[in-house]
Amino acid sequence: MDTIPDPARRDTSGNRDSLHQRIMRDIEQRILSAEWMPGDRIPSEQALTEQYGCSRMTVNKALTQLAQSGLILRRRKTGSVVKRQDTRTAILAIYDVADEVKSHGLTYRYTICERLQRHPTMQETTCPGFREKEALLALTVLHLADDEPFCLEERVISLSAAPDAAEESFADLAPGAWLLNHVAWTSGEHRISAESSNARVSKLLKVTKGSALLVVQRLTWRQGEPVTRVRLNYPGHQHRLTADFTPIQGLRPNS
Amino acid sequence: MDTIPDPARRDTSGNRDSLHQRIMRDIEQRILSAEWMPGDRIPSEQALTEQYGCSRMTVNKALTQLAQSGLILRRRKTGSVVKRQDTRTAILAIYDVADEVKSHGLTYRYTICERLQRHPTMQETTCPGFREKEALLALTVLHLADDEPFCLEERVISLSAAPDAAEESFADLAPGAWLLNHVAWTSGEHRISAESSNARVSKLLKVTKGSALLVVQRLTWRQGEPVTRVRLNYPGHQHRLTADFTPIQGLRPNS
DNA sequence: CAGTGGTCTAGACCACTTC
DNA sequence: AAGTGGTCTAGACCACTGT
Structure with a gap:
């Protein structure tokens, strides 16, 4: 059938x-070029072992990775097949606001607009994960790019998960970055929505009241206990989240 | 040091x-529970081989997967260490609109509001990837949930990438699903933003003019050639994208 | 130089699934 | 029963890198 791609497996000089x-990339390429269509059978491990003149473990490693990245389906007896394509998943990178601003080549600065210790509001106890009567630290942070408002951050920190936060001034490190360095987390959730800006947010961000905001909410837990809840309000006209994706799930090449 | 977790590697009965x-989960657990902090050294493959009483390949497979999922860093000579945590990546699922509506338990329906063949506009040739004078099919599709407007789709299809689309009525299958079944793609990009709705969109979605919309733009390429560009306009108040994430990059357990 | 990971082999046994 | 993938072993050689 196919010619053996390269009989000499190991170059003595430049083996990249x-x-x-x-093997993985060869198969990947045939799938992405639509030479092998969804449902088509992939040569068995035995066949590939002969084709490449290597041991089965080596072939298995390649196919296992392809299965993990979602390109193929593996079944016993019937063999591996090309998986149906699917646009559903994309990897979305939501950066730290400071990194984001600096990556645009702008100067970054932030100010703490408001800071108070309080207990959960009615809304907070009903909605996500904060317990009643828990001590919370509520912060409002304005992030500026070239001294113009860029993003308004409204954050709530659980003082049971991060007791040190109560004594922290956040003068040198914004609360988001500080938390990342001081408290480990085990799971999180992003919620992205569009909202019309209210009077308070409009004033701080210097946008007209009622204009569209891109709102990114991030909830973070540590072993099931909420750590922090943050709401990032971006003026809709100037901000955009982008996410590249490929049929290959998992890691991006530019990581 | 540590007790050997389970000297009998293989249960004769229930080995799940x-x-x-x-091995992978043991290490993962110690990292997520903050028992091993970022920078801490992970036992060498040799040490783990002895701890678990298995061959090096088995340990290597576990550590390789942990490295791929972004939990550890592997370096020769110095050994593997726990990686610094990072909130940047999240896996975002952007579903087919029909699936999305049905998953909420609502009835789904769509209507084609507008359909025309045309060439790229000035804006399209300057911005993303469509060549000049290429034949395009432009579609406006209104997606309805329980007969109420749910999402307005503005789509442009490259007729050189999908010639069959010119003859297709899209009566049985909405353009998005049809394309997924008929044309392979190799890369894509999502752009998420918030915008105020203009007169045309407001009228079709039955929202007040100027209200916040969540706008998801999706561009899809096949071997570098643009296939389709779609803009999904969701009324901001009723829609929200969610993305769970963990320190473990890659596949989600609920896939 | 010595420690570590990166890769590979040539077998082996088992589990699952279809025939 | 037979084909296929899932896993594992007990070695081996090499590449890289810090001391």
């Missing part, structure tokens, strides 16, 4: 890729 | 996990 990587 | 999976 490992063999299992090359 | 493979050994490399268990």
Whole structure:
């Protein structure tokens, strides 16, 4: 059938890729070029072992990775097949606001507009995960790019998860970055929505009242206990989240 | 140091996990529970081989997966260490509109509001990827949930990438689903923003003019050639994108 | 130089699934 | 029963990197 791609597996001089990587990319390429369509059968491990003149472990490693990245389905007896394409998943990077501003080549600065310790509001106890009567630290932070308002951050920190936060001034490090360095988290959730800006947010962000805001809410837990809840309000006209995606799930090449 | 977790590697009866999976989860658990903090050294493959009484390949498989999922860093000579946590990546699922509506338990319906063949506008040639004078099919589709407007889709299809689309009525299958079944793609991009609705969109979605819209733009390429560009306008008050995330990059457990 | 990970082999046994 | 993938072993050689 196919010619053996390269009988000499190992160049004595410049061997860039490992063999299992090359097998993986060969198959990946045939799938992405639509040479092998969804449902088509992929040669068995035995067949690939002969084709590449290597051991089964090496082939297995390649196919296992392809299965993990969502390109193929593996079934016993019937063999592996190309998986149906699906646009559903994309990897979305939501950066730290400071990194985001600096990546645009602008100067970054922030100010703490408001800071108070309080207990959960009615809304907070009903909605996500904060317990009643828990001590919370509420912060409002304005992030500026070239001294113009860029993003308004409304954050609530659980003082049971991060007791040190009560004594922290956040003068040198914004609360988001500080938390990342001081408290470990085990799971999180992003909620992205569009809202019309209210009077308070409009004033701080210097946008007209009622204009569209892109709102990113992030909730973070540590072993099931809420750590922090943050709401990032971006003026809709100037901000945009982007997410590249490929049929290959998992890690991006530009990581 | 540590007790050997389970000297008998293989239960004769109920062995649920493979050994490399268990090693992986053991280490993962210690990292997520903050027992091992960022920068801490992970036992060498040799040490783990002895701890678990297995071969090095098995340990290697576990550590390789942990490295791929972004939990650890592997370096020769110095060994593997726990990686610094990072909130940047999240997996975002952007579903087909029909699936999305049905998942809320509502009835789904769509209507094609507008359809025309045209060439790229000035804006399109300057911005993303459509060539000049290419034949395009432009569609406006209104998606309804329980017969109420749910999302307005503005789509442009490249007729060189999908020639069959010119003859297709899209009566049985909405353009998005039709394309997924008929044209393979190799890369894509999502752009998420918030905008105030203009007169045309407001009228079709039955929202007040100027209200906040969540706008999801999706661009799809096939081998560098643009396939389709779609703009999904959701009324901001009723829609929200959510994305769960963990320190573990890659596949979600609920896939 | 010595420690560590990166890769590979040539077998082996088992589990699952379809025939 | 037979084909296929899932896992594991006990070695091996090499590449990289810090001391």
